[in-house]
Amino acid sequence: xxxxxxxxxxxxxxxxxxxxxxxxxxxxxxxxxxxxxxxxxxxxxxxxxxxxxxxxxxxxxxxxxxxxxxxxxxxxxxxxxxxxxxxxxxxxxxxxxxxxxxxxxxxxxxxxxxxxxxxxxxxxxxxxxxxxxxxxxxxxxxxxxxxxxxxxxxxxxxxxxxxxxxxxxxxxxxxxxxxxxxxxxxxxxxxxxxxxxxxxxxxxxxxxxxxxxxxxxxxxxxxxxxxxxxxxxxxxxxxxxxxxxxxxxxxxxxxxxxxxxxxxxxxxxxxxxxxxxx
Numbered sequence: 388x389x390x391x392x393x394x395x396x397x398x399x400x401x402x403x404x405x406x407x408x409x410x411x412x413x414x415x416x417x418x419x420x421x422x423x424x425x426x427x428x429x430x431x432x433x434x435x436x437x438x439x440x441x442x443x444x445x446x447x448x449x450x451x452x453x454x455x456x457x458x459x460x461x462x463x464x465x466x467x468x469x470x471x472x473x474x475x476x477x478x479x480x481x482x483x484x485x486x487x488x489x490x491x492x493x494x495x496x497x498x499x500x501x502x503x504x505x506x507x508x509x510x511x512x513x514x515x516x517x518x519x520x521x522x523x524x525x526x527x528x529x530x531x532x533x534x535x536x537x538x539x540x541x542x543x544x545x546x547x548x549x550x551x552x553x554x555x556x557x558x559x560x561x562x563x564x565x566x567x568x569x570x571x572x573x574x575x576x577x578x579x580x581x582x583x584x585x586x587x588x589x590x591x592x593x594x595x596x597x598x599x600x601x602x603x604x605x606x607x608x609x610x611x612x613x614x615x616x617x618x619x620x621x622x623x624x625x626x627x628x629x630x631x632x633x634x635x636x637x638x639x640x641x642x643x644x645x646x647x648x649x650x651x652x653x654x655x656x657x658x659x660x661x662x663x664x665x
Contacts, residue, residue, distance in 0.1 A: 444584020613643025
């Protein structure tokens with residue numbers, strides 16, 4: 388484990404496991420690198436080096452008051468890649484895997500840095516290409532809905548996360564795909580983040596338009612999304628992204644919820660490994 392400094396001197400907490408071809412995992416909102424742990428183990432045991440980091444403001448990373456826009460978050464990813472390539476220089480190419488909000492970092496890195504050091508990308512339940520409803524994006528989510536989320540976070544963040552993670556993992560009166568203990572763990576991870584970072588990142592992933600960034604995906608890309616995703620519905624995200632990203636392969640998981648890294652872990656790992664070995 389290590390801390391690295393970004394361009395603006397923010398310390399990011401990095402997990403660095405294994406040896407082999409590099410895979411960088413970028414977590415979703417409002418989690419941390421810990422949410423990847425089980426998949427980290429699977430990939431390391433399959434012969435890969437896995438680097439996962441806490442986004443600024445989350446987990447064990449610094450909690451600055453600024454820097455939650457996607458240009459800065461892409462710069463943070465660039466710092467992580469520079470660390471990875473200089474500490475174990477067995478190759479100069481990486482696979483970027485972005486979950487949910489993390490898909491935005493992948494997209495902005497590809498456009499802002501020209502995909503430097505990247506030979507393939509993976510988008511899992513990603514927010515791409517644009518979440519907000521506008522005149523030229525009528526199928527997006529109305530600003531009023533994001534405002535409701537912000538209000539709930541400001542009033543009682545722990546209470547909001549309880550209901551949020553039930554939807555995240557598809558928990559209903561008749562379906563319990565994850566344990567009560569796992570839900571509690573995810574809520575604990577979410578509460579490690581600062582209130583500032585939680586709100587600022589909500590603003591960033593809900594308002595940032597990535598449609599122009601999609602042209603920068605110039606490497607093989609795997610897109611995975613569940614058809615029963617209540618957090619980032621597939622119709623206005625991956626269904627649209629796959630139409631615009633060149634060299635994209637799409638894996639649609641029937642009836643799967645947003646939290647694929649838990650509920651569909653074994654299938655997800657097999658799809659990742661198949662893609663990495665191509």
